Amino acid sequence: MNYHSRKLLKLHLAPWRMATVAGLLLGGLIVVTGRAFYLQGLNTDYLQGKGDAVANRNLTLPAHRGQVTDRYGQLLAISTPVEALWARPADLRLSDAQRAHLAQVLGMPKGELEKRLVGRTRGEFNLRRPLTPEQAAEVAAMGAPGLVLRREFRRYYPAGEVAAHVVGFTNIDDVGQEGVERAYQNWLAGRAGERQVLRDRHGNTIRDLAPIKTAQMGGNLALSLDLKIQFIAHRELAAAIAQHKAKGGSIVVLDAKTGEILALSNLPDFNPNNRRDYQPGAMRNRAVIDTFEPGSTVKPFVAAAVLERGLVNPQTVIPTPPNFKVGPKLVRDEHPHDSLTVTEIIQKSSNIGAAKLAMMLTPEQHWSVLERAGFGQLPGSGFPGETAGRLRDYATWKPVEQATMAYGYGLSVSLLQLARAYMAFANDGEVMPLSFLKREPQEIVGERVFSPAIAREVRTMMEAVTQEGGTGTRTRVPGYRVAGKTGTAHKLVDGRYAPDRYLSSFVGMAPASNPRLIIGVTIDEPSDGVYYGGSVAGPVFAQVMAASLRQLGLPPDAPETETRMTQNLVGPGGGA
């Protein structure tokens, strides 16, 4: 059999058909090859990008803001992740029982929840932020579609209003707005990191594609505050303001040895955890930002100035006639005396006496003492917005101004500044730099304002203020010797001194033998009839000082006075 020879099976193909088929096949091959070359060789980025988009992920590594604590590590501010509940109405299919359960978990009436759920039909809205961890677990267990849990950081202030003015607060973007949160923003803020990873189809990370940029957590900050003293100060201040129907007030507790601010509180206050009722006035840290005319609390500086120059000694008798005039102005005492010793001028807070002492000095000498004590200069606490107060250049002083300046009118200070200046008396003439941060004792260098002898002499004079016959008998602390000075200043209203509006203050220190604490108190416009500094601000001082000394466990330096508490309700006056 030879098939090839059979005629019937002979293939009669026209040559053009062969050529056409071969041409088509070849053409197809060229197209495919060309396309492959195009995709693989020329246009790789596109497909590579698509592939990477499926498998590669850029992750941001969240960094939280640092903690703020008091000097013993008690929390004052912390950032912690919380779950927020969002609803996506498009996917939301909740049965009636589920709605009831959700309403119960969120603790809101069922009707209100339903109103909120039907209120919107597109997009996403948040139902509740933040959830408690228990609520979050309950919602997650429901597993209902359309309910989304989102994780976000929230800043909490466990101490609430007690430390609100010092700690401050952050805004919604975690940027400090007030107080320490603002002053140390750069230190507290964290820097988010980034990493590029390869993922499998289950979403597990398999490999790092690039070096990880680690997240930098915000630094922690230990403040100089002592939360217990801070709480006591806040409580006593609030009680006194309520009792005397005052407009506001401030208190500062300083460590006289180190310049650390152990407590600082103002009223009115605000709750940093809940700022829905935003009132700018209440957020102001009055003790640092507001200034006032200090009144009699500057008299010890005048006394120090004349003692320093050897013009008088504490026992020198100064005549204090009730008709004493400086230029056209009659200087008045509320409780006149014919003559007083220098100690008694401080003890009874005589304006005439203080003015007479001041007139022994040239304006320049008077100014230089106030300037050295830090009046008219920033106190250097680093607090945002701290004020320098006002102390005019001595060249512009008129004699009458020099006289009024001796009893605290014509210059202005902040409470923090005043308390800092008293450190000169408390710390044997040396003023330590203020600090809102806890610090080690060895790092401080003080600034000498008075010689130790002068500082002790003035301190002894200020101790007389708290003894019988002084303006501050209600500032005594059982078991301890206390030195201090009362102040009662008329407030400036529309450029005139209001006869019935006062700022009552007291600045003092204890134990007087070797002061450890300085406390300054101001009460703004007490309006229940009592307004002397010794009677309004004094008792706050005494309460806070007693509790703080006990808290610090300082040994008493006057044990025999333990049960001798005076009960006089209205302190004797003078210009106090």
Added chain:
Amino acid sequence: MSRLNIVLAFVLIGCALAVVQAQHRSRTYFVELERLKKEAHALDEQWGQLQLEQSTWANPARVDAVARERLGLVAPSQDRIHVETRADAP
């Protein structure tokens, strides 16, 4: 010569398998590391929340309120406090 080639081929296969094994181990360890990192992160967050809870309970304002209202405690008056000084105190 051909015997050397065969030996080298076996060595090559051995090396290839070792590479596979090492790669696999590296993946496993990496997954484990990721899991532990996540756990550390979760613990860190939990610690923060516990700190917050602790400080909320220990807040002096709350302790004060509980002591006064629930336990009925009062602060002793000043004259009933006697401060003792330790003999060795400075």
